[in-house]
Amino acid sequence: MLGEVAEFPVGGGASQERTRQIEALRRRIAAVPSRGEVSRPTPVSEPVEVASQGVLPVPAPLADLLPHGGLVRGSVVSVSGAASLLLGVLASVTSSGGNAAVIGQRRLGLLAAAEMGARLQRLAVIPDPGPDPVEVAAVLLDGMDLVVLGLGGNSVPPSRARAVAARARSKGAVLIVTDGQWEGAQIRLEAQVSGYEGVDGPGLGRLCGTRLSVRAHGRAFPLRTTQVDVCAERSKVLWESGNPRRIGGDAGRGQVAQ
Incomplete structure (x- = not known):
């Protein structure tokens, strides 16, 4: 380890x-x-999936x-x-x-x-x-x-x-x-923050989620985009999906703002 x-x-x-x-x-x-091996017995709750x-x-x-x-x-x-x-x-x-x-x-x-x-x-x-x-x-x-x-x-x-x-x-x-x-x-892979959840106003509420606009493109597939909500829930952060969308041609291939 x-x-x-x-x-x-x-x-x-x-x-x-x-x-x-x-x-x-x-x-x-x-x-x-x-890769994928461990140096001690692995509990059932600890997956070792990557190697396969x-x-x-x-x-x-x-x-x-x-x-x-x-x-x-x-x-x-x-x-x-x-x-x-x-x-x-x-x-x-x-x-x-x-x-x-x-x-x-x-x-x-x-x-x-x-x-x-x-x-x-x-x-x-x-x-x-x-x-x-x-x-x-x-x-x-x-x-x-x-x-x-x-x-x-x-x-x-x-x-x-x-x-x-x-x-x-x-x-x-x-x-x-x-x-x-x-x-x-x-x-x-490119991502930019496109919104927040749980903010009611200055000094009010609590930030509990961030919406990301994510784009992916590569040599062998066209540009695809999706909206992803990264949500805080108690001590965990969860990822929730929107529907991916394909964009033909080179439209929208500009660099995502930092």
């Missing part, structure tokens, strides 16, 4: 020190149980947007917009027995992820990956079902993007890229 929200320190520094850190990270990843699937699960309202009902292993996915989208994916993967890592996301809402059902013991966080986060992501693809890479507004050269994508394919992992430019992603 990864341990309680394992945080792997991989910062900057001299090249020799960084090489040592990367090698230490490789050893730690090699010690992670194989060709796709990683996503929240149910998002599954209708995707051709295979989830994120296909070996693919690269670009995610932008509202953070709830990314948190929901992390929750779905880890709650289904998968291991995930998040790189370069200093403001990741771990509490919100846990409320959506994330198993934090299956989540590794590297808030400061140093000068080369892409290298760190390539290492983590060896042992994780899902790797989330925050690019910090940078653009990855196409040749390097292709090399890392090939590694994801060979390892059967999914790479999600955010906050930057990555050419060649098979799927692009």
Whole structure:
């Protein structure tokens, strides 16, 4: 197991020190149980479904947007917009027995992820990956079902993007890229907040839900959109679906507002 929200320190520094850190990270990843395996007997209530699937699960309202009902292993996915989208994916993967890592996301809402059902013991966080986060992501693809890479507004050269994508394919992992430019992603998921539930006025009521407008498009399927309600219910956050809608041609393919 990864341990309680394992945080792997991989910062900057001299090249020799960084090489040592990367090698230490490789050893730690090699010690992670194989995808879908656990290092202790698994209770009936703890599903271990991810290893037997060709796709990683996503929240149910998002599954209708995707051709295979989830994120296909070996693919690269670009995610932008509202953070709830990314948190929901992390929750779905880890709650289904998968291991995930998040790189370069200093403001990741771990509490919100846990409320959506994330198993934090299956989540590794590297808030400061140093000068080369892409290298760190390539290492983590060896042992994780899902790797989330925050690019910090940078653009990855196409040749390097292709090399890392090939590694994801060979390892059967999914790479999600955010906050930057990555050419060649098979799927692009974009979300923006389009409304709130439970707000009665200034100083009145309580925010109990957020409505997201979610768009998905990729190489092999046309643009699809849906409305998703992310609703707080006691100590849990639930995802409730609208009906996905397909849009012909290139209409509406503009970047979602942040």
